[in-house]
Amino acid sequence: MVLYLKPQNTSNTTLLFSDEFSEDTLDLSNWSYDLGNGCPNLCGWGNNERQVYSKKNVSTVNDQLIISATKQGGNYYSGRISSKDKFEFKYGTVEVKAQLPEGKGLWPAIWMLGHDIDTNTWPACGEIDIMEYVGKTPGEIHTTLHTPDSFGKSVNTKITNIETIEDGFHVYKTKWDAKQIQFYIDDVLVYTFSPEVKNAKTWPFNKPFYLILNMAIGGNFGGPEVDDSIFPKEFSIDYVKVYQ
Numbered sequence: 147m148v149l150y151l152k153p154q155n156t157s158n159t160t161l162l163f164s165d166e167f168s169e170d171t172l173d174l175s176n177w178s179y180d181l182g183n184g185c186p187n188l189c190g191w192g193n194n195e196r197q198v199y200s201k202k203n204v205s206t207v208n209d210q211l212i213i214s215a216t217k218q219g220g221n222y223y224s225g226r227i228s229s230k231d232k233f234e235f236k237y238g239t240v241e242v243k244a245q246l247p248e249g250k251g252l253w254p255a256i257w258m259l260g261h262d263i264d265t266n267t268w269p270a271c272g273e274i275d276i277m278e279y280v281g282k283t284p285g286e287i288h289t290t291l292h293t294p295d296s297f298g299k300s301v302n303t304k305i306t307n308i309e310t311i312e313d314g315f316h317v318y319k320t321k322w323d324a325k326q327i328q329f330y331i332d333d334v335l336v337y338t339f340s341p342e343v344k345n346a347k348t349w350p351f352n353k354p355f356y357l358i359l360n361m362a363i364g365g366n367f368g369g370p371e372v373d374d375s376i377f378p379k380e381f382s383i384d385y386v387k388v389y390q
Contacts, residue, residue, distance in 0.1 A: 163233050163388040167211040172204060176233060179204065180226040180360070192268075195253075195365035196372065197224040211383040213361045215252060217374060226360030234261045234354035235388060240276060241319045242359075243384040248312050251372030252281035253362040254381040256318055258355040270294045272350030274327060277318040281376075282369040285309045287318075289329040289337045295347040304329070304337035315384055327351065359383060 165176050172179075183198045184191040203214045204225035213225040242256050255278045260271030273292035280286070290303040308331065319330040326340035341348040361381040364372050 159239070159389040161387065162235055162238060162390055163229075164385070165211075165387075166209060166385045167206045167383065168209045169206060172206060172211070172227065177227040177229055178232065180228060180358075190365065191362065193362070193365040193367060195362045195368065196251075197222040197361075197363040199224060199226045199360070201225075209384070211359065213254070213359065213381040213383075215247065215361050215363055215377060215379045215381070217377045222363045222372070224361045224363055226358065226362075228259075228359075229357040230259075230261070231356075233388075234356045235390070236352070236354045237323050238388050238390040239319060239321045240357070241317060241385075241387045241389070242276065243315050243317050244277070245315045245382040245384075246279050246312050247281070247361070247379040247381050248284065249281045249373055249376030249379050251364050251368055252279075252376070252379060252381075253365060253368035254279050255358070255360055255362070256383075257358050259358065260350060261354040261356055268292070269296065270346075270350060272353075272355070274320065274322070274351070274355060276320045276329065277331075278367070279311075280368050281373075282371070285311055287311060287331060287336075289320075291327065291339050291351075293348055293350055302339055306331060306336045315382075322351065324352065357386065357388075359386070 165173060179201050181199050198221060200223050203223050204227060205212045215224045246254055256276040258274040263271040269292045275290040278288040285307055287306045296302060317332050321328040326338055328335060329337040362368055
């Protein structure tokens, strides 16, 4: 059963969801942990990623969510949480304030998947990548839509170059409605996705989606090379808010 927070009116918008990570532990009414290496059904989480996801690598410290990337005994560990089956929504504005880690091999991300993924497998379920960063290419933020007609490839995508993106916290925002999906960095519009023809292959975005926060290590996108000298590293999230 999917739970929705009681809406709150904020400047002519409705606050559907908010987590400022002020509790001593992760709020399990909002989030669930994804654990392990994805095996047996999705080994390497579908991208040849090298990390094992662990609860120990997810913490709340000083009103922030901290996802840590570590290496122990030759193995890489990190964290991933999602709001699947707890908070899902159709259309709205997602706003996440986060600070990125630096280092070759790191792949932190803020993203969403269609709630029907268990029966309508990826990429048919749709994917909205609000922010992806890969440490092998500093200063670049990726915003991407995955749809059936792109066959899992990053066709509908934009790379935004910001030299100081690793410095301090920045706000990543996505506005999603029935006509288009817009992506912002610090309130600057960087990409709009709005295919002229909207059908199941080009626009699987007319249904509820859920949120995912994670930091992968290596993989097809993060890159095969990992700089082992960087660990431990932290992906810090100050807040997550969803408005309609």
